[in-house]
Amino acid sequence: MANTVRKFRFIGCEVLYREACHLAAAGPNAVDVEFLAKGLHDLETADMAAKIQAVVDATDPAKGYEAILLGYARCNDGLVGVRARDLPLVIPKAHDCITLLLGSRTAFRAYFDKNPGTYYKSTGWIERDPEEGLDRPAYGISGVMKNLGLTETFEELVAKHGRGNAEYIIETLGGWEKAYSRLCYIEMGLCDETPFEARARQIAKQHGWTYEQKKGDLGLLRKLFLGEWDEDFVIVPPNQCIVARNDEEILDSR
Numbered sequence: 086m087a088n089t090v091r092k093f094r095f096i097g098c099e100v101l102y103r104e105a106c107h108l109a110a111a112g113p114n115a116v117d118v119e120f121l122a123k124g125l126h127d128l129e130t131a132d133m134a135a136k137i138q139a140v141v142d143a144t145d146p147a148k149g150y151e152a153i154l155l156g157y158a159r160c161n162d163g164l165v166g167v168r169a170r171d172l173p174l175v176i177p178k179a180h181d182c183i184t185l186l187l188g189s190r191t192a193f194r195a196y197f198d199k200n201p202g203t204y205y206k207s208t209g210w211i212e213r214d215p216e217e218g219l220d221r222p223a224y225g226i227s228g229v230m231k232n233l234g235l236t237e238t239f240e241e242l243v244a245k246h247g248r249g250n251a252e253y254i255i256e257t258l259g260g261w262e263k264a265y266s267r268l269c270y271i272e273m274g275l276c277d278e279t280p281f282e283a284r285a286r287q288i289a290k291q292h293g294w295t296y297e298q299k300k301g302d303l304g305l306l307r308k309l310f311l312g313e314w315d316e317d318f319v320i321v322p323p324n325q326c327i328v329a330r331n332d333e334e335i336l337d338s339r
Contacts, residue, residue, distance in 0.1 A: 090115050091312050092149050094172075096140050097156020099123050100182055100209035103275050104303060105156055108310040116154070116310055123213045126161040126181075133163030146171040152320075154309050158182055159335055164327045169338075174321040175314055177305055178335045186271045188302025189317065190333070196299070202266040204294065206285045207301070208278060267295040273303070 092115045097105055099120040109116040119140065125133045137157070144153055153172050157164055158179035167174070179185055183205050184193040197203070268289035272278055282298065289296040305317060314320055321327055321338040328339045 091151050093117070093152055093154050093310070093312070094144050094148075094150045095119065095154040095156060095310070096121070096137070096144075097154075098125065098160075098182060098209075099213045100207070101156045101185065101306070102213065103208050104186070104273060104306055105310075107275050108303065108306055112307075112310045114310065114312060117148075117150075120156075123209070126163055128161075128163065130162045130165065133161065134166050137164060138167050141167060141174065142170060144170075144172060151312070156185070156306075156309075158184055159329060162329055164336075165329050166326055168326040169321045169323045171323055173323060174319075174327065175309065176319050176321070176327065176336060177309060178317055178319060179305070180335060183271070185306055186273065186301045187299075188304040190335070192302065196269075200267060200269070200297075202264060203297075204265040204268045204292075205271060206268060206281075206288065207271045207273065208276065208281050211281050211284050262292050265292070265294055267297060268292070269297045269299050271299055271301040273301040 090113065095105060095109065095116050095118045097118070097120055100123050102120055105118055105120070109118050121136065121140065125136060128136070137155075141153060144150065150172055153169075153174050155164070155174055155176040158177060158181045160181055164176065177185060178190060180193070184190055186205075186207055187193045187196065268285060270282055270285035272282070285298075286296050288294075308315065308317065319327070319336045319338055325338045328337050329335070330337050
């Protein structure tokens, strides 16, 4: 009987660690997984693209991979310009990882439209972000948040700018919480999520946000790992690159 196992390499954000490992282990295909630290979306667009391109370029086609699966979405346009080399790239059509956790563009749009001002958490967003805030994002030393001065403590801002100016900076640039009124914890059902749910409730209470819990859906990620790449995916052939679209397609290749 011929071997029908397909082989892929998955490169994704560590926020999806549990979901990706589960799908790689439970699925019929051979998928080698690699994760990059959470926070790439905090970098300038070109810097994020360069880091992902370096991992793509390090993939050895001689290992028999059929394609490289990207566990990312549009994510601050940080994949724009990333180029396929010897192997095609496959990426879901999604604005960010919340779409990946909710299972489809349709599911995300339906929830987003009814619940503006929602801050999202999941197992990955909690356990992969020990400080759980915008003050010390991964890669922050060269990122957008660093350029805005939001990786510095209040004391550091006072020392650099004086107390009055520091308070103004915190109020105007650091008041990100004001943009949100609720926290939605996305339950994926892959482990005992009791401690994660408790932490999410605590964060919501600290900020005065309404708390909601919603079941996630592995459907989109599952299709990625199974190789069932329909209209929800962009397949970037060798020597083409990822481009952004300002419509419901979100991403494309060129």
